[in-house]
Amino acid sequence: MGSQEVSSTVDWQGKHVTVAGLGVSGIPAARALHERGALVTVVNDGDDERARAQAAELEALGITVRxxxxxxxxxxxxxxVTAPGWQPDKPLFLAAAEAGVPVWGDVELAWRLRGDNGRKAAPWLAVTGTNGKTTTVRMLASILEAAGLRTAAVGNIGVSLLDAVLGETEYDVLAVELSSYQLHWAPSLRAHSAAVLNLAPDHLDWHGSMAAYAADKGRVYEGNTVACVYNAADPATEDLVREADVEEGCRAIGFTLGAPGPSQLGVVDGILVDRAFVANRQKQAQELAEVTDVNPPAPHNIANALAAAALARAFGVEPAAVRDGLRAFRPDAHRIEHVADIDEVRYVDDSKATNTHATEASLAAYDSIVWIAGGLAKGATFDELVTGAAKRLRGVVLIGADRALIREALTRHAPEVPVVDLDRTDxxxxxxxxxxxxxxARPGDTVLLAPACASMDMFTNYNKRGEAFADAVRARADESA
Structure with missing residues (x-):
């Protein structure tokens, strides 16, 4: 089956469909299925005021809500049809398996419904990985836009895939961020090209094991037609390419922060170059952009840019559009965001670094750091992170409920680094x-908020945590002005 054919036609009229979960994905799914004649029942664990208001809106349409x-x-x-966060071992899914009832996620439903409005289905360029997904997808969308293509950054990034495939806008191509949760519930997804940026332990309570987590990430490569993009510095991503069942002619394309080999994109003398999508990849390389065109030019962000460029080039985008798209890209708030310079000290907000893998990349971007860390560890350990960063640390300030875990790792692996332990979680x-x-901090240092932990012990989300950091830094800047 070609990846851009509509994957199946379902006669929804009178079909009994249960939608699991109200929210960003559940409500659009219930509406779309109801509009197509399905008999929809929405089930939801919560029964609070917000859920009751959402239920009332759906019930007014004739949708049953429990x-x-x-x-x-x-x-x-x-x-x-389930919201992506619902765990596979929930009784609802166990009962469905026993009854032989299939379970789809919102991504699977969107994939099955694309082209349902009579228009040509836009191909998907898909991105997954433990860290960097959102940045890479937004870079990719910026590059595609610079090439004059009608596109949108969708999926786990916050824009409903259902809205994208069923809405009035006719897209040429979609830049799709996919989480491991979404991929778990998307058995028939077949992207044009896809990338796995990296793999590190995360959400293991949901998946049950690292092997299961990696396998769900690897689903993004299944049925790719043009390119499976992998991280040459992360062999586990290349292993997933080898294991994938792809369309004949689909190529493995690596990206590296070093000089690229054939069928890779990489960096030479401060230039992002392509040795994959050129006429003679054994002897030729195509310049795409300068490292300084990447904002910010931290190593892990350059890797994100190379992955985005690889997917764009797989879709036939010209080199100039890669450069222009990277120049136009502006990172989201709280992702390596420079807040201010005070007394020759740089203050950087990377509140989005909610796990050790993201924090490792953040710490690697600076030479001398006063690190602000802590929060909810989510079962993580910090020995490897601290060992790798020890030589860069001027000092550490710890906050949050699980800060003792980081303090203990610092005691073991960086005993000479000064540590301030704030015994408060307000x-x-x-x-x-x-x-x-x-x-x-000393002149030339970077004060870096890269917590390596979730935020919910102290803040509503990582955005609020980042805002609190930025507000505190700006207050200091005003005082020193």
Missing amino acids: LGDGATLPPSTELV TGAMSEAVARAAEL
Whole structure:
């Protein structure tokens, strides 16, 4: 089956479909299925005021909603469509498996419905990985736009894939961010080309093991037609390419921060170059952009840019559009975001670094660091992270519920590094953390918020944590002005 053919035609009229979960994916799924004549029942674990308001809107359309009971499979169910975060071992899914009822995620539903509105289905360029997905997808969309293509950054990035494939806009190509959760529930997805940026332990409580997590990430390569893009510095990503069942003629394309070999993109003398999509890849390389065109030019972000460039080149985008798209790209807030320089010390917000893998990349971007870290560890360990970063650390300020885990790793592997342990988890702790970091910093240092932990012990989300850091830094800047 070619990847751009509509994967199947379903007669939805009268089909009993259970949608698991209200929210960003569940509500659009319920509406889309109801509009196509399906008999939809939405089940949801929560029964709070917001859920009741959402339920009322759906019930007004004729959709059945059961609040406070997401465990029981409704009678006559022929298909379950689930929100991506629902774990596979939930009783609802166990009951579905026992009854022989298939389970799809929102991505699977969007894949099956693309082209349903009578227009040509746009091909998907898909990105997954433990870290860097959102940045890479947004870089890719910027490059595609610079090439004059109608595109959007969609998927796990916040724009509903269902809205993208069923909306009024007719796209030439979609830049799609996919989480391991979404890929788990997307058995028939077949992308034009896809990239796995990196693999590190994450969400193991959901997947059950690192092997299962990697296998779900590897689903993104299944059925690719043009390119499977992998990280040459992360052999596990190349292993996933080898294991994938792809269309005949699909190529493995690597990216590297070093000089590229044939069928790779890489960096030579500060230039991003392509030795994959050129006439003679044994002897030729095509210049794409300068490292300084990448914002910010931190090593892991250059890797993101190379992955985005590889997917764009796989789609036939010219080199000039790669350069122009990277120049036009602006990173999201709280991703290696420069906040201010105070007394020759740089203050950088990378609150999005919520796990050790992301924090490792963040720490590698600077030479001398006062590190602000801590929060909810999510079962992570920090010995490897601290060992790798020890020589770069001027000092460390610890905040949050699980800060002791990081402190213990510092004691074992960086005992000479000064550590300030803030025994508080209120939101005001960030102002003190910035003040204590400033005391440790010297001219030329970087005070870096890269927590390696989730934020919910102190803040609503990582955005709020980053905003608290930025507010505290700006307050100090105003005082020193």
